[in-house]
Ligand code: HEM
Ligand code: HEM
Ligand code: HEM
Ligand code: HEM
Ligand code: SF4
């Protein structure tokens with residue numbers, strides 16, 4: 107059926123071998139009906155041979171009215187590989203927790219089969235379902251078909267990037283708040299911020315249900331929401347006994363590995379000094395049938411995580427030690443906090459500076475003051491060691507405040 | 509450029525609501541899960557307060573997949589899982605069913621399609637990775653190929669749960685590190701090693717010079733004039749090859765076949781379990797880009813995995829193990845050479861110097 | 870307010886700014902907002918500007934561009950076909 111000549115790819119062909127599933131095998135099969143994938147293979151083979159990439163970035167592409175969701179990509183060897191001369195990416199906003207039905211996936215596949223290369227990333231690092239490779243003319247038709255089936259585009263550029271979350275309450279007993287609902291709610295609340303870039307730079311939200319942080323929110327998002335609890339770890343002593351009877355060395359593997367040394371096993375039962383527990387999850391991970399997070403649950407809010415470019419990598423740092431994440435209140439406390447942060451960022455952020463860098467520049471203390479959050483010892487590892495304090499107030503000789 | 513739409517456009521509708529995608533057993537027991545267990549590598553059971561159970565079978569995927577593969581998974585979901593499935597944060601596929609008897613035939617069908625079941629518990633799960641030469645302009649290497657070559661070598665650790673604890677790998681093709689590489693147990697990172705080459709005749713046409721100058725984190729870029737044309741120059745001694753300038757100015761390509769390669773980083777984590785989240789630290793500063801199989805890279809990774817597997821305690825992540833035994837022992841055990849490149853010389857570098865007399869001999 | 874500035878008027882003024890400085894300066898959404906507020910003082914606020922921006926972009930008179938960060942440009946001004 108193909109009227110295009112299949113590219114020869116001797117180097118890539120080696121990657122068809124071996125036990126791990128091969129993207130090359132997959133691409134070669136689809137290349138028979140998709141000239142775009144055929145040329146993608148051709149260009150990739152050239153990269154393998156020359157050991158250098160062949161893409162150009164940039165360009166103004168998108169669907170009308172949106173500033174995000176489509177990323178322009180062009181080959182730097184279009185004469186050689188005409189079918190990937192234009193090879194744009196589309197980001198489709200994934201459902202919370204990446205749950206799908208077979209029908210929903212088939213709808214997406216049919217759209218992409220008709221209007222693009224048929225290659226995808228399930229999923230991109232931000233969380234979107236990524237369609238790899240199409241041309242500008244196809245963008246509006248794809249968008250129309252996606253929205254007809256109730257799908258929308260995700261973020262790109264200086265906007266709210268597509269929020270993502272762990273599977274939380276859907277399938278994890280550790281979840282301390284409803285990650286999937288918060289993720290959906292926040293995505294809907296900030297549709298305008300997501301589709302129409304108006305920030306100094308990108309803004310990523312990620313929601314994990316407990317301190318295990320399965321979506322790596324602390325490393326990969328500007329605003330990390332990590333579930334936690336304030337009351338006591340729930341203990342089922344019968345289940346503790348069952349673990350012991352099954353041969354688990356509870357002292358070696360659980361209590362002695364507690365980082366705060368706040369737990370003890372007396373040979374029969376586990377005792378926890380909950381005032382000292384720092385909610386690290388280790389004991390619960392080790393004994394999921396016997397130990398569970400408490401019932402007074404909510405989340406710790408952290409801010410400023412990012413990869414190395416530009417000023418060096420940062421992990422998010424504590425902003426609000428505990429927030430209830432109240433569904434009945436439509437998460438208003440959280441949204442109010444966002445408004446205050448974005449107002450600040452609007453006024454003080456500079457182009458291409460992530461919020462974490464911005465906070466470093468203005469000082470965490472000044473930032474907290476501006477967004478009306480009281481400074482607390484939880485905000486720091488320890489108080490400052492350097493004595494160069496910029497005091498803003500002192501008494502004048504006549505006894506008045508300066 | 510975009511064409512005018514005909515019908516009124518729907519915009520800002522957001523993603524479909526997740527509830528319609530939940531298996532009935534998941535919907536019924538939402539927020540009511542009691543505990544989970546691993547039945548065998550790749551198979552988890554979650555048990556609800558109600559006594560209901562949902563079984564999840566985890567399948568390794570290359571992430572870069574065609575619609576044919578997605579449809580194949582959709583067919584499997586129809587056959588065994590009432591049409592429900594999901595993807596994980598590490599790009600695995602999870603097929604979920606409430607029928608225990610479906611597990612073995614499902615696994616058989618998955619394996620017959622050439623896909624592995626595993627990645628749970630104390631295993632090496634899928635490698636988080638970025639785009640590489642398949643789709644990114646700043647890539648110093650191809651991560652799809654690197655991941656394939658590495659997972660072929662580490663396959664036994666995916667389909668089994670025989671490590672001391674979880675071991676998470678990530679690969680990124682440039683310093684931009686789109687995939688949280690800076691916090692994985694082992695990170696494979698594509699690197700450029702030569703300052704950008706400047707196409708003087710193009711700079712003023714395709715780039716905004718002030719933006720380009722300010723894009724450089726080390727202030728290595730200065731405006732200048734060459735043959736009457738405004739352009740920029742780079743102070744080579746200050747360049748740390750971040751490609752930041754190339755992002756804002758395409759007339760400053762940094763990719764270079766002779767010098768691009770791979771560095772390896774170890775000991776990061778994002779989970780809060782026991783120790784705080786940590787960044788990765790440099791293990792090997794440079795390995796050659798050697799497609800299609802990158803043997804130097806996969807050999808070095810195997811050395812790290814084997815040293816860790818042989819020596820770490822239960823529940824000890826790679827970074828915690830190294831902190832316990834000390835970095836000198838890590839270099840001993842892996843045989844990697846310690847060089848001056850391992851010593852930080854960027855901002856706040858002095859915080860990483862050893863400042864005590866506690867030394868193991 | 871009787872002398873209120875309409876959304877359409879703000880959108881026009883934004884468009885004129887982008888056009889006037891085309892090729893000289895790249896405006897981000899927030900730059901345009903600041904310009905407008907600077908001009909009209911408290912007769913306009915950020916919300917009005919946001920609505921105007923949306924109208925401007927939906928009309929297709931301007932499009933979003935990207936160069937290290939998002940900015941607002943005239944359609945076809947640069948990018949895509951612009952080869953190195
Ligand atoms: C300047 C242009 C940049 C573009 C166009 C860009 C684009 C992207 C894209 C497309 C993704 C993956 C999204 C997906 O797969 O859906 C991504 C992820 C990521 N980018 Fe960038 N990026 C840029 C710069 C940066 C910079 C400067 C940093 C670091 C400060 C950075 C850090 C990250 C991180 C950490 C991720 C992955 C983690 C996550 O998904 O949250 N990127 N970026
Ligand atoms: C009920 C228990 C748990 C559930 C349902 C769960 C679920 C998941 C899932 C589905 C993933 C994606 C995994 C993959 O594709 O390989 C994941 C990743 C992860 N999990 Fe869990 N997990 C659980 C417990 C834990 C525990 C006990 C830890 C840590 C001690 C943990 C830490 C992580 C981390 C760090 C990631 C990877 C994040 C990343 O690097 O992208 N999880 N979890
Ligand atoms: C306004 C700032 C500071 C003042 C007034 C100050 C004052 C002093 C004084 C009076 C001594 C005792 C000298 C002696 O006994 O001969 C001293 C010692 C010392 N200071 Fe400072 N210091 C300041 C800042 C710092 C800072 C910022 C550091 C380091 C980060 C520092 C590190 C030391 C050290 C290491 C010693 C020697 C301690 C020892 O030998 O026991 N000082 N300083
Ligand atoms: C004008 C500048 C840029 C544009 C228009 C641009 C555009 C894009 C686009 C469209 C993607 C999606 C890639 C895909 O799915 O194929 C992307 C991904 C990415 N870009 Fe850029 N980019 C730019 C600059 C940069 C720069 C300077 C860097 C880093 C130095 C960078 C790093 C990345 C990364 C890491 C990804 C993520 C890949 C993933 O999904 O895992 N980008 N960029
Ligand atoms: S982050 Fe916590 S709640 Fe969410 S899936 Fe992981 S272990 Fe479960």
Ligand code: SF4
Nearest residue numbers: 364383384386387389
């Ligand atoms: S959660 Fe961590 S700190 Fe708390 S008791 Fe368990 S092991 Fe100790």
Ligand code: SF4
Nearest residue numbers: 638639644647681682
């Ligand atoms: S890590 Fe670098 S090269 Fe790789 S996809 Fe991200 S930006 Fe592109």
Ligand code: SF4
Nearest residue numbers: 724747748750751753
């Ligand atoms: S590669 Fe990075 S450090 Fe080097 S000149 Fe460009 S921006 Fe500066």
